[in-house]
Amino acid sequence: MPISPTALAQLPIRRLDSTDLLACADLSENRGWPREEHKWGLLLAAGTGYGIDSPDGEGLLACCVVTSYGPDLAAIGMVLVDRRHARQGVGRRLMRHVVEQAGDTPLTLHATPNGQPLYEGLGFTEIGRAEMVKGRFSATVPAPGITVRPATAEDLQDVLRLDHEIFGLDRTALITR
Template identity: 60%
Template sequence: MTPSHLTDRPIRPLTVDDLAHCTDLSVDRGWHREDHKWALLLTAGTGYGIDAPDGRGLAAACTVTRYGTAPDLAAIGMVLVAERYARQGLGRHLMTQVCDGILKGIPLTLHATPYGRPLYEQLGFTAVGHAEMLRGTFRPEPGIDTSRVRPAVAADLPQIVRLDHEVHGTDRTHLLARLPAFSRRLLVSEDRSGALTGYAAAWPNTDSDVIGPLIAAETETAKALVTALAAGTDRPLRTDIDVRHEDLLSWLTACGLEPIAGNTVMTRSLPALPGIWSRRFAPLTVAA
């Protein structure tokens, strides 16, 4: 089949019924299967894919998570093309149709790998930041005060939503409502009056527990949330930290996590991500 015929194939919405095909596509490109994350992205957002002409699952796929009522913002993630169809223009075709067709007029964001960044720049995305992925066995540092950190309860959800809206600058209720079931642990921090100063989750991935989101009033609160989350697991930890949080990055490295990769944060039709970056330490996932 020629490349032109590949790009003539229709793009269709994906559902949870496509979960196995999505995870197969991840494995095909050398990623982990990540069923848990894919299931969240296909329910909190929408997947888009192109069926493989040979009948073997998906030739390409991506996910879109919309935020706000208009929506104000949409995040693109999990952009994948099967190895046997790579370098034939299929990824560009999928992204062009999604960005300029399905999401036309909506401000966009994504985390780009070094491999994907040139394509996204050609599609009008610009770099606005960088995130460092770290992974390792966490060794707690003495003296971190976790006394103001506790497990989240159902009554905390309205406060979490309000805090998240303030920090991210958009409404993410549909994602946060799924966070208690998605996470292995969900913690909040509070001040002496009982007002929330941050929240964080740890969720299970194939070979680690991922810390994200990590939202905190300042770095010491972020450290307390990470320390408390780490105490609840014996698995390696992984997280993606905004590189502007140099103190937290240095502390995590001292606690045993090592940088393993980096992603460029990019936006289109938006000069920067909305909200308050200084309180946004790590996303739930770089795909949303």
């Protein structure tokens, strides 16, 4: 049964925690995204999740996660609205809340084509593009003679140094998770 825009606007936005992991993964599936419970676990532990509970009591109506890198940058990710309530202002309301909570901290995000108009309407501007490629890797030429090994605890300082050099901010809290 459709929910009126007035009723949607009155649903509370709450902080999510690790107990919401399955509901977040369910919402991912609802939107045709991979379930990725491991990713949700990491993001909910390392960032701040926000959500709106579905009025029918079955999971989340909407959610997102904000990962802070200190006062210089925070990244918004995993913005999802249940397909039954898409294009009804729920995502805009959730994003306005997130922007308000961020205060003066600059925000970044990666937009899907579906979300780009929403973000642009909130003042975000495109500064670059990212492309995701999915499929099964099949080498057609011999692999280069580079030795690869799993990272160990002894590699942490080198990993953090390299990440800081490339990303430009300290992401120790996220990487160590």
